Amino acid sequence: MTIIAPSLLAADILNLEADVKMLETSGADWLHIDVMDGAFVPNINFGPGVVESLRKVTNLTLDVHLMIEKPERYIEDFCKAGADYITVHAEATNHLDRTLQLIKSYDVKAGVVLNPATDINVVRYVLDKLDMILLMSVNPGFGGQQFIEATYQKLEDLTNMIKGTNIKIQVDGGVNSDNAPKLVRKGATVLVAGSYILKHQNPKEAIQLLKRP
Ligand code: DX5
Numbered sequence: 001m002t003i004i005a006p007s008l009l010a011a012d013i014l015n016l017e018a019d020v021k022m023l024e025t026s027g028a029d030w031l032h033i034d035v036m037d038g039a040f041v042p043n044i045n046f047g048p049g050v051v052e053s054l055r056k057v058t059n060l061t062l063d064v065h066l067m068i069e070k071p072e073r074y075i076e077d078f079c080k081a082g083a084d085y086i087t088v089h090a091e092a093t094n095h096l097d098r099t100l101q102l103i104k105s106y107d108v109k110a111g112v113v114l115n116p117a118t119d120i121n122v123v124r125y126v127l128d129k130l131d132m133i134l135l136m137s138v139n140p141g142f143g144g145q146q147f148i149e150a151t152y153q154k155l156e157d158l159t160n161m162i163k164g165t166n167i168k169i170q171v172d173g174g175v176n177s178d179n180a181p182k183l184v185r186k187g188a189t190v191l192v193a194g195s196y197i198l199k200h201q202n203p204k205e206a207i208q209l210l211k212r213p
């Protein structure tokens with residue numbers, strides 16, 4: 001069954017707890033938390049304090065997507081705040097292998113994120129350290145952008161590359177009920193969706209539609 005991870009970027013920031021409860025009762029599997037530093041991406045939002053507060057009000061898996069330069073500087077903070085998964089951009093660190101080892105040293109699941117133009121070969125030699133690979137299907141920084149079609153081919157190539165492993169493949173950006181079935185067919189196991197779920201008049205129905213095979 002596909003794992004659905006609503007992105008809190010599209011949630012009501014002043015009523016975050018209410019949105020989290022609503023997503024829980026609507027069938028969300030994980031919560032996707034976008035962290036932006038205004039340097040790696042042209043936007044700024046949550047830090048570790050928000051993750052720590054979320055940890056106190058929900059048992060859902062907290063999936064932290066770090067869109068920050070040199071993410072190794074903040075791994076300890078996000079691990080201690082209660083993250084279950086931490087994903088770092090391959091483009092944001094000079095020491096991907098070491099950063100993944102650091103995440104795992106806190107017994108937190110580790111993932112690599114690839115921007116739309118980044119070749120999947122950058123993860124080839126760290127597969128043994130990965131729990132998840134996140135393919136960005138938009139350029140990171142904002143919710144509500146249009147899905148990039150080249151993601152399908154990339155997903156197919158990545159699915160072939162990791163065959164025989166337990167690594168999850170996550171897709172993030174512009175995901176909706178139109179593209180979800182094809183993404184799942186091509187190997188995606190975790191779908192992130194922000195605006196599609198949170199701007200839908202019935203988020204529960206939106207989550208069900210994303211899960212539909
Ligand atoms: C984009 C973020 C996404 C974003 C997705 O930089 O990584 O997680 O919230 O939003 P939608 O689903 O609206 O494209």
Ligand code: ZN
Pocket residue numbers: 007032033034065172192
């Ligand atoms: Zn994200």
